[in-house]
Amino acid sequence: xxxxxxxxxxxxxxxxxxxxxxxxxxxxxxxxxxxxxxxxxxxxxxxxxxxxxxxxxxxxxxxxxxxxxxxxxxxxxxxxxxxxxxxxxxxxxxxxxxxxxxxxxxxxxxxxxxxxxxxxxxxxxxxxxxxxxxxxxxxxxxxxxxxxxxxxxxxxxxxxxxxxxxxxxxxxxxxxxxxxxxxxxxxxxxxxxxxxxxxxxxxxxxxxxxxxxxxxxxxxxxxxxxxxxxxxxxxxxxxxxxxxxxxxxxxxxxxxxxxxxxxxxxxxxxxxxxxxxxxxxxxxxxxxxxxxxxxxxxxxxxxxxxxxxxxxxxxxxxxxxxxxxxxxxxxxxxxxxxxxxxxxxxxxxxxxxxxxxxxxxxxxxxxxxxxxxxxxxxxxxxxxxxxxxxxxxxxxxxxxxxxxxxxxxxxxxxxxxxxxxxxxxxxxxxxxxxxxxxxxxxxxxxxxxxxxxxxxxxxxxxxxxxxxxxxxxxxxxxxxxxxxxxxxxxxxxxxxxxxxxxxxxxxxxxxxxxxxxxxxxxxxxxxxxxxxxxxxxxxxxxxxxxxxxxxxxxxxxxxxxxxxxxxxxxxxxxxxxxxxxxxxxxxxxxxxxxxxxxxxxxxxxxxxxxxxxxxxxxxxxxxxxxxxxxxxxxxxxxxxxxxxxxxxxxxxxxxxxxxxxxxxxxxxxxxxxxxxxxxxxxxxxxxxxxxxxxxxxxxxxxxxxxxxxxxxxxxxxxxxxxxxxxxxxxxxxxxxxxxxxxxxxxxxxxxxxxxxxxxxxxxxxxxxxxxxxxxxxxx
Numbered sequence: 001x002x003x004x005x006x007x008x009x010x011x012x013x014x015x016x017x018x019x020x021x022x023x024x025x026x027x028x029x030x031x032x033x034x035x036x037x038x039x040x041x042x043x044x045x046x047x048x049x050x051x052x053x054x055x056x057x058x059x060x061x062x063x064x065x066x067x068x069x070x071x072x073x074x075x076x077x078x079x080x081x082x083x084x085x086x087x088x089x090x091x092x093x094x095x096x097x098x099x100x101x102x103x104x105x106x107x108x109x110x111x112x113x114x115x116x117x118x119x120x121x122x123x124x125x126x127x128x129x130x131x132x133x134x135x136x137x138x139x140x141x142x143x144x145x146x147x148x149x150x151x152x153x154x155x156x157x158x159x160x161x162x163x164x165x166x167x168x169x170x171x172x173x174x175x176x177x178x179x180x181x182x183x184x185x186x187x188x189x190x191x192x193x194x195x196x197x198x199x200x201x202x203x204x205x206x207x208x209x210x211x212x213x214x215x216x217x218x219x220x221x222x223x224x225x226x227x228x229x230x231x232x233x234x235x236x237x238x239x240x241x242x243x244x245x246x247x248x249x250x251x252x253x254x255x256x257x258x259x260x261x262x263x264x265x266x267x268x269x270x271x272x273x274x275x276x277x278x279x280x281x282x283x284x285x286x287x288x289x290x291x292x293x294x295x296x297x298x299x300x301x302x303x304x305x306x307x308x309x310x311x312x313x314x315x316x317x318x319x320x321x322x323x324x325x326x327x328x329x330x331x332x333x334x335x336x337x338x339x340x341x342x343x344x345x346x347x348x349x350x351x352x353x354x355x356x357x358x359x360x361x362x363x364x365x366x367x368x369x370x371x372x373x374x375x376x377x378x379x380x381x382x383x384x385x386x387x388x389x390x391x392x393x394x395x396x397x398x399x400x401x402x403x404x405x406x407x408x409x410x411x412x413x414x415x416x417x418x419x420x421x422x423x424x425x426x427x428x429x430x431x432x433x434x435x436x437x438x439x440x441x442x443x444x445x446x447x448x449x450x451x452x453x454x455x456x457x458x459x460x461x462x463x464x465x466x467x468x469x470x471x472x473x474x475x476x477x478x479x480x481x482x483x484x485x486x487x488x489x490x491x492x493x494x495x496x497x498x499x500x501x502x503x504x505x506x507x508x509x510x511x512x513x514x515x516x517x518x519x520x521x522x523x524x525x526x527x528x529x530x531x532x533x534x535x536x537x538x539x540x541x542x543x544x545x546x547x548x549x550x551x552x553x554x555x556x557x558x559x560x561x562x563x564x565x566x567x568x569x570x571x572x573x574x575x576x577x578x579x580x581x582x583x584x585x586x587x588x589x590x591x592x593x594x595x596x597x598x599x600x601x602x603x604x605x606x607x608x609x610x611x612x613x614x615x616x617x618x619x620x621x622x623x624x625x626x627x628x629x630x631x632x633x634x635x636x637x638x639x640x641x642x643x644x645x646x647x648x649x650x651x652x653x654x655x656x657x658x659x660x661x662x663x664x665x666x667x668x669x670x671x672x673x674x675x676x677x678x679x680x681x682x683x684x685x686x687x688x689x690x691x692x693x694x695x696x697x698x699x700x701x702x703x704x705x706x707x708x709x710x711x712x713x714x715x716x717x718x719x720x721x722x723x724x725x726x727x728x729x730x731x732x733x734x735x736x737x738x739x740x741x742x743x744x745x746x747x748x749x750x751x752x753x754x755x756x757x758x759x760x761x762x763x764x765x766x767x768x769x770x771x772x773x774x775x776x777x778x779x
Contacts, residue, residue: 051563052107061110063387063560066394068114072121073402076129077218078545082727085130088123092116125402129222133729135175137227140203145170146180147197149244151251153189155286160189163225165248167195167241177226184231193252195240202229205730207704208721209624210589212544214470215722217704221730222403254356258282261357264504268513273520276305277513281497283307283358292524297471298537299530300460300478301485304523307354308363308413314494315354316371320347320378344375351375362397362404363413369393370417387421387560390414408470412463415555419462422559423454449483456482462559465543465551465576472627474538481530485523492519539632543580550576585629587656588708588716590695591621594683597663598625599653601643606631609644609651609663621705652677656710662692679708679716 055061076083095116102108148164161183169176182200190196205217205228220228262278266287269277275287285293285305296302303310324343328334348371355368373389394414397404404410456479468474475481493516500512530536554572557565589598589606596610596619606629608622623635634640644651649669652660655678662677664670664684673680674690681695693716695706704721711717722731 047564051565054563055561055565056106056110058562060560060562061113063391064114064556065117066391066398067556068117069121069124069395069398069402070405072118072123073125073398073405074121075118076122076125076402077406079728082729083122083126085126086123088119088121088126092119092123095119121398121402124399125405128402129729132222132224134178134221134224135226136221136730137177137180137202137204140201141171141229142201143199143232144202145197145199146182146202147238147241148180148195149240149248150190150192150194150196151179151248153192153255155187155189156183157290160184160187162189162196162235164196164198165245179225180227180229181220181225182229182231184235186234190235190237191252192255193244193248195238195244196235197238198231198235199233200229200231202227206592209591209621210586210628210705211707211719211721212542213624213628213705213721215704217722218728218730219406222406258284258357261501261504262287264509265500265513268510269517273517273524274513276520276524277497277516279305280307280311280493281357281501283361283364292527295524295527295531297473298475299481299527300475301481301523301527303412303416304485304489306363306409307358307361308367308409310489311358311494312351312354312364312367312371314490315498316347316351316375318495318498319350320344320375323347341379341381344378348372348375362401362407362410365401365404366393366397366410366413366417369396385421387418387425390417390421408466411470412466415462415466415552416459418555418559419458420455423458427454448487452483452486453479456486462555465548465555468540469543469545469548472540472542472630473632474540475536476538477530477533477536481526484530485526488519488522488526492516493523537632539627539630541580541585541630542628543576544583547576547580547583550579584709586707587710588661588679588706589621589625590681590706592705594681594695595663596621597651597653597661597681598622599661600656601654602656606634607643607653608640609646609653610641655679657714 072088076088095112099109099112099116102112146164146166147168148166150162151165152161152163154161161181163179163181165179166176180200180202182198182202205220205225207217208215261282262284265277265281266274268274272289272292275285275289276292279285279288288305293302293305296305320343323346324339327337327339327342333339351368351371355364358364370385370389370393373393374385377385377389397410460475460478460482464474496512496516496519500509500516503509503512550572554569554576557572558569561569585600587600591597591610596608598606598608601607606625608625610622622640626632626635644653646652649666650662650664650673652662654660659678660676661679661681662669662673664673664680664682664686667684670680670682670684670686670690673682674687674692677692679695680686680690680692683696686694686696695718706718706720708716708718
């Protein structure tokens with residue numbers, strides 16, 4: 001060829017992109033992919049720019065769009081105050097317009113497109129919240145009569161729970177919530193679709209148990225629920241005031257179908273194994289004993305009980321291969337028709353039915369979208385299980401439901417899938433079959449084991465940060481459990497469950513359920529064996545959100561980068577771990593009703609005081625506190641409340657510096673507590689002349705717990721889990737204490753220096769309702 005090598009359009013475009021990104025001085029340089037550029041700062045930026053240009057050349061920019069969208073949605077939910085409704089749309093349109101203008105400059109185009117997607121995620125999340133806005137009960141109502149349709153009925157280990165679409169409520173001081181969740185004492189809730197009347201005690205959705213903890217109230221509000229409580233008696237059927245909501249008929253039919261299938265399974269497979277089988281087929285987990293769930297959490301097999309990618313893939317693939325095999329029996333179709341594409345249709349229908357039957361949880365939605373994309377790829381004749389497929393699925397799910405960014409199941413599901421696809425892209429070639437027929441047969445078991453090890457390692461490492469953040473626990477032996485249990489689940493449990501579902505209309509499903517039960521029993525044996533091994537249950541202290549963000553960025557860079565940029569992954573992960581290690585742990589924790597208190601002793605261990613040692617209304621809070629402190633195994637221990645000095649009127653515990661925290665159980669003890677203690681915690685209104693610092697929590701103004709951290713100067717910085725005067729939609733009906741209910745910070749007597757007074761906490765913690773809204777409130 002004359003004139004030297006010709007430069008095609010693709011090469012010219014890449015050269016132009018590199019020139020734009022790096023400048024004219026670097027456009028002609030083409031270093032190796034991993035060539036080091038020297039230790040100087042200029043060399044570092046030069047090498048980073050070259051690596052970034054190569055990433056853009058490889059069309060990897062699209063993979064970061066769902067990351068940006070998720071970041072925008074997360075920024076919306078993390079905002080301390082409710083943004084303006086149009087706050088996200090304006091910058092999204094501006095950045096999108098600038099990106100179109102800069103499309104000739106690849107680096108600028110991709111940067112502006114990423115900013116536009118971040119703003120779009122913020123805007124769509126705000127729009128979804130505005131569209132689903134509903135009232136929140138502002139105060140506790142005792143013995144209030146509620147009327148409504150039963151939308152959800154759940155059996156629980158103790159009692160049951162129903163979600164009601166409210167048609168009437170008495171004595172609501174603010175706008176009545178449209179949906180409420182009520183706990184029942186009986187194990188048999190009313191059927192879905194029935195209209196009932198029940199008398200119950202209702203309150204606002206609870207806040208976090210401690211600052212930075214999981215916001216139960218926000219999660220409940222995003223489910224459309226504006227109040228929670230417990231029933232005072234059994235619900236009674238009552239005449240409906242009109243036609244039921246349009247979606248209730250479908251929910252009634254699906255609930256009836258689930259329970260009919262569950263009854264058939266339990267008839268053939270009674271006991272605990274039948275409860276697990278029902279959970280795997282229908283998503284109803286009410287019959288799974290807590291002991292089994294806990295052993296599967298410890299062993300790292302809890303993902304088996306959550307209907308997600310594994311279950312959806314097995315159902316769709318089994319139906320696909322069965323339909324293709326049946327079509328192949330007809331020679332005319334097998335030779336002249338695209339039966340492979342035809343077989344994808346019943347697989348899509350079966351996946352859709354399984355999605356509805358299982359309850360449409362977020363991980364199941366992700367698995368469903370991924371399954372449809374894979375089957376669409378089969379129809380179109382192209383591979384679909386790629387990182388681009390995952391990116392499309394994530395974008396689709398987040399655009400339809402931006403709140404999924406907060407869901408632990410969705411985070412772990414996408415992280416596991418990202419890790420699996422990236423691992424197979426990079427290391428899948430290492431587990432290829434040996435050549436020759438004998439080699440293929442002998443190498444098949446080894447290849448399966450190698451693939452299982454790779455999948456378990458990739459998914460386990462990818463989900464570990466999210467398990468540590470949300471549940472404060474790790475499963476270090478999950479690789480062992482998955483290697484032993486997944487062959488049973490993949491080849492016996494799930495195929496038998498699918499066979500039982502197919503054979504059920506013909507009455508031949510009993511053998512399939514019995515085979516499924518045998519496989520579940522073996523899976524349970526493996527789970528219990530691994531859970532009993534030393535070190536299987538590893539509790540970790542709670543991580544701050546900043547640590548999770550840094551570790552997540554490290555995971556994204558590790559899985560998506562193909563150049564030297566991957567070296568940033570361990571740096572980000574180490575930064576996240578360092579951030580987590582530097583966060584101070586609270587020295588004082590108070591539950592939402594001010595009836596249970598935890599104080600850190602001089603040995604660094606939490607001690608608890610409260611009603612019946614662990615608190616009648618605070619048992620859940622105590623468990624959350626211990627988990628967040630990395631002391632999971634101490635819940636229920638005899639020494640948990642041993643340090644507390646208690647009498648019928650109250651309890652006391654010393655702070656690390658020796659000053660006392662008093663918990664008042666009776667108004668008669670307040671005079672002595674105000675005189676002798678540095679901090680007084682009480683659900684009652686204390687005297688106005690109390691010398692101690694008062695943390696007063698009333699059930700009418702309680703929104704989450706309170707935490708305090710001792711500062712070097714001896715003061716105690718207090719923070720509330722949720723501001724009382726919040727502006728977010730899930731906080732707007734929160735009660736507002738009158739101005740007379742607050743007074744300036746009180747001085748306290750320091751027992752270490754009798755006669756002297758010192759403020760126990762800094763003034764900003766008291767004066768700002770955003771940081772400590774419920775501290776020192778009086779009525």
